[in-house]
Amino acid sequence: xxxxxxxxxxxxxxxxxxxxxxxxxxxxxxxxxxxxxxxxxxxxxxxxxxxxxxxxxxxxxxxxxxxxxxxxxxxxxxxxxxxxxxxxxxxxxxxxxxxxxxxxxxxxxxxxxxxxxxxxxxxxxxxxxxxxxxxxxxxxxxxxxxxxxxxxxxxxxxxxxxxxxxxxxxxxxxxxxxxxxxxxxxxxxxxxxxxxxxxxxxxxxxxxxxxxxxxxxxxxxxxxxxxxxxxxxxxxxxxxxxxxxxxxxxxxxxxxxxxxx
Ligand SMILES: Cc1cc2nc3c(=O)[nH]c(=O)nc-3n(C[C@H](O)[C@H](O)[C@H](O)COP(=O)(O)OP(=O)(O)OC[C@H]3O[C@@H](n4cnc5c(N)ncnc54)[C@H](O)[C@@H]3O)c2cc1C
Numbered sequence: 659x660x661x662x663x664x665x666x667x668x669x670x671x672x673x674x675x676x677x678x679x680x681x682x683x684x685x686x687x688x689x690x691x692x693x694x695x696x697x698x699x700x701x702x703x704x705x706x707x708x709x710x711x712x713x714x715x716x717x718x719x720x721x722x723x724x725x726x727x728x729x730x731x732x733x734x735x736x737x738x739x740x741x742x743x744x745x746x747x748x749x750x751x752x753x754x755x756x757x758x759x760x761x762x763x764x765x766x767x768x769x770x771x772x773x774x775x776x777x778x779x780x781x782x783x784x785x786x787x788x789x790x791x792x793x794x795x796x797x798x799x800x801x802x803x804x805x806x807x808x809x810x811x812x813x814x815x816x817x818x819x820x821x822x823x824x825x826x827x828x829x830x831x832x833x834x835x836x837x838x839x840x841x842x843x844x845x846x847x848x849x850x851x852x853x854x855x856x857x858x859x860x861x862x863x864x865x866x867x868x869x870x871x872x873x874x875x876x877x878x879x880x881x882x883x884x885x886x887x888x889x890x891x892x893x894x895x896x897x898x899x900x901x902x903x904x905x906x907x908x909x910x911x912x913x914x915x916x917x918x919x
Contacts, residue, residue: 682696682698683698684696684698685739687735688733688840688844689733690732690839691710691711691838691839691840692708692732692733693708693709693710694708694709694729694736695707695709696736696740704743708726708729709780710729710837711837712753712837714729715753718751722748722751723745726749755776755778755779757776757777757778757828757831757835758775759821759825759828760773760775761817762775762820763810763814763817765806766806766810768817770791770792771787771788771791771792772784772788774791774820775787775791775820775821777824777828777832778832780831780834781827781830782865783867786867787820791816794819798815799812799813825915825916826870826912826916827867829916830871833908833912842893842898843883843887843901843902846883846886872913875909884898
């Protein structure tokens with residue numbers, strides 16, 4: 659059985675103009691509550707993805723270009739990356755993208771891809787999961803197509819595997835989709851990764867699904883992060899402790915959900 663549909667707490671808002679001048683690797687910037695990504699594309703274009711807080715949806719609807727430009731300037735790194743570029747396409751927007759697991763099997767049927775399971779695009783996992791579980795569904799169903807009972811057992815087992823493999827990433831995605839401001843803990847995490855020889859590789863491994871989020875942010879890693887953050891000069895310790903407490907509660911809820919079934 660699939661888990662219940664759990665909604666992302668705050669689906670983001672996106673605008674994606676392509677800009678010529680796509681030098682450099684894909685990169686992401688976070689400033690306060692803003693999140694921006696630059697993806698190099700074919701033909702020297704760069705796809706710019708903005709995920710501002712949802713309450714700016716109306717502002718984007720009323721003045722897409724103005725709001726897009728204003729949002730880019732809020733992220734100096736992104737602004738520098740696309741400085742001198744011209745807009746090559748119109749700005750495309752999407753709002754209200756709730757995440758879900760749908761019950762995805764029945765007698766002789768099983769929907770692959772977004773039809774059965776969707777995550778907020780903030781972690782860019784949808785294509786990977788649609789392809790992976792589409793292939794696995796085909797592999798599970800092909801040998802038993804002529805046997806309805808075995809076919810239903812195979813698709814039920816496929817659905818269970820999809821939910822099992824995707825659930826932690828689903829929770830991680832929902833956490834990132836909240837569009838909360840960058841916290842001191844997050845900043846410490848990013849700075850400590852930047853200082854390591856392997857850089858952000860451990861985080862990229864989570865995006866690549868080589869490593870689970872819980873394997874990156876182990877209780878020991880979180881305790882170290884908290885201790886380091888609290889020793890930063892001028893840090894608001896009460897705010898840091900509040901964030902840590904909220905995150906600990908969030909993680910406990912997630913662990914509880916992951917233990918189900
Ligand atoms: C704004 C946004 C940004 C995203 N960014 C990323 C990203 O950066 N990276 C990533 O991995 N994923 C991203 N995703 C998610 C990704 O697009 C999906 O997870 C993926 O495309 C799912 O593939 P799919 O084949 O299930 O569905 P789709 O790609 O949606 O394909 C379904 C197709 O079926 C067609 N269709 C629907 N109904 C019918 C019908 N009745 N008859 C015939 N055809 C029909 C549709 O027109 C569509 O072409 C994003 C999603 C959104 C909404």
